[in-house]
Amino acid sequence: MIRSLTGRIKALSQHLNESSLTQLKLKKLNQIVTEIKVNLEGMVAQIATENLSQEIFEDLPLPEGSAAIRVVDTESSAGGVHPEITLWEHEKCYRTVFERIALGIALTDLSGKYLQVNQSLYDFFGYEAEELLQKRFQELIHPDDLAVSQAQRERMLAGEIPAFTLEKRFICKSDQVKWANVTVSLVRNSANHPSYSIIVIEDISDRKRAEAELRRQAQQQKALNRVIQAIRDSLDLNTIFSTAVSETGKFLQVDQVYLVQYLPDEQLWIHVADYHPNPDAPKIVRQEIPDQENPLAERLKALEIVQINDVFRLKDECNCFLAQPFPGAWLLAPLSVGSVVWGSLILIKIRQTYVWQDFQIELVQAVADQLAIAIQQSLLYEQVQAANLELRNIALLDGLTRIPNRRCFDNTLLQEWNRLLREGQPLSLILCDIDYFKRYNDTYGHPKGDECLQKIAQALLNASRRPADLVARYGGEEFGVILPNTDSVGAIQVAEFIRNTVKQLHIAHPSSNVSDHVTVSLGIASLTPSSSSSPQGLLQIADLALYQAKQKGRDQAYY
Secondary structure (H helix, E strand, C coil), X not given: CHHHHHHHHHHHHHHHHHXXXXXXXXXXXXXXXXXXXXXXXXXXXXXXXXXXXXXXXXXXXXXXXXXXXEEECCCCCECCECCEEEHHHHHHHHHHHHHHCCCEEEEECCCCEEEEECHHHHXXXXXXXXXXXXXXXXXXXXXXXXXXXXXXXXXHHCCCCCEEEEEEEEECHHHCEEEEEEEEEEXXXXXXXXXXXXXXXXXXXXXXXXXXXXXXXXXXXXXXXXXXXXXXXXXXXXXXXXXXXXXXXXXXXCCEEEEEEEECCCCEEEEEEEECCCCCCCCCCCCEEECCCCHHHHHHHCCCCEEECCHHHCCCHHHHHHHCCCCXXXXXXXXXXXXXXXXXXXXXXXXXXXXXXXXXXXXXXXXXXXXXXXXXXXXXXXXXXXXXXXXXXXXXXCCCCCCECHHHHHHHHHXXXXXXXXXXXXXXXXXXXXXXXXXXXXXXXXXXXXXXXXXXXXXXXXXXXXXXXXXXXXXXCEEEEEEECCCHHHHHHHHHHHHHHHHCCCCECCCCCCCCECCEEEEEEEECCCCCCCHHHHHHHHHHHHHHHXXXXXXXXXX
16 A cells, blocks of 8 residues: 555656646645654554645645546456555545544643543543643643653663553543543654654543442451451440440441340340441440330331431430430441341431442341341350250259259369368368268158258358358268368358257157257368368368268267
């Protein structure tokens, strides 16, 4: 194509010389020829010559029989047929593309002043032609992106690179910020000096917004996962409550977060946890909110998320009262365990009017759902723990007397021994036996005997005055009492108190050789645990003392 065009240009140049064309016209024509040869395959460069070409060709006396220069593409010809179009048709085609292409295109001089701009660029910046042409390209680049753009431009002017492409922001009309993919090419003249710049702008604002939204969603999901994990890290309700409100407040950047529990039997809502970075915010844990004649409560019980953009617009008496200490915008998310409302997570923005965004509502709902699951799991855990505790108690309790059994007695004795060994404190032990209990059973029968054992067990419990003391059924009609941090003097006092307490029950026992009422004999042992002694040794001392109490006539304590 270039060879064909060059030949035709030469013919035209000779004709122009013969016609005595002015030197100025000829100089301009040579400029056109050079640029067309260099940029024939570049659409924008071709358009850049339009003004000059019109100026030259509009009054040229063309050669006879030549209505126009014909541009021939010899490389694309086939079968000897050469598709040809006139230069003006070629320029007309490029002009149509230039104006209708969705890309913004501009030609600027080296100072950034606009020489030519297409409609898409006007649309991108939002300026009318007279407004945009008053500005330079650099003036519209976002300040944060200007340095990088300027550095690339200086490299291009220095000949290091022929062009560059950057994604950057522009300040458009009305201070609107738009993102664009910008390609800047430098056109040089025949002397290889910079002539002008070709700038192509692709609006990528929608893509950038989509990327920003994806990043925001990823960040929010990451933060949400952190909140959920923090909530799930504990099965203790108080820890769950405090973690939920603090993490939600930080996550959603709100001023206050409250957690309230609904108590249907009392017809009340009660605050159980709160979060507010401001130390002057009111403390309302355990504060009660009426359920009756409370429209917001009714909506929550219907498992509806409640949005209040300005609480001072509420009309009901209950919530108008609450609006005074808690002004601003409220967002209330119901918490349901199963299908029943358990309570509500309440977020507050302290602004006169604030519109809750859809993503905030979605995130609050997600947190509320996870919090409800955590509450349900905690409640189930508490039930399991209670059941396990009951099973342990059953395993460690005597089935008849409902006091600790021998297993519990042995475990406790070992634990207290080790503790007092470390502390160097005394430990005392009392073994107590009902006098002539076999005769009691023979006289009254086993049901009455069981009843007697139960009464004695309660009497021993009443006689042990400290929480650390342990009364247990040691076996048959025998009971044991462990007295931590108690010396022999204290143990003797306890033993005498037990003996007198049993006598005061006045349980008839005519078959006894000691009294006509039930009595007990007690053996006392006391020592400070050491590496040279053992719990079994203490038990043996107490058992020997009990034997001595029986040998000496029963109904007495022996140490």
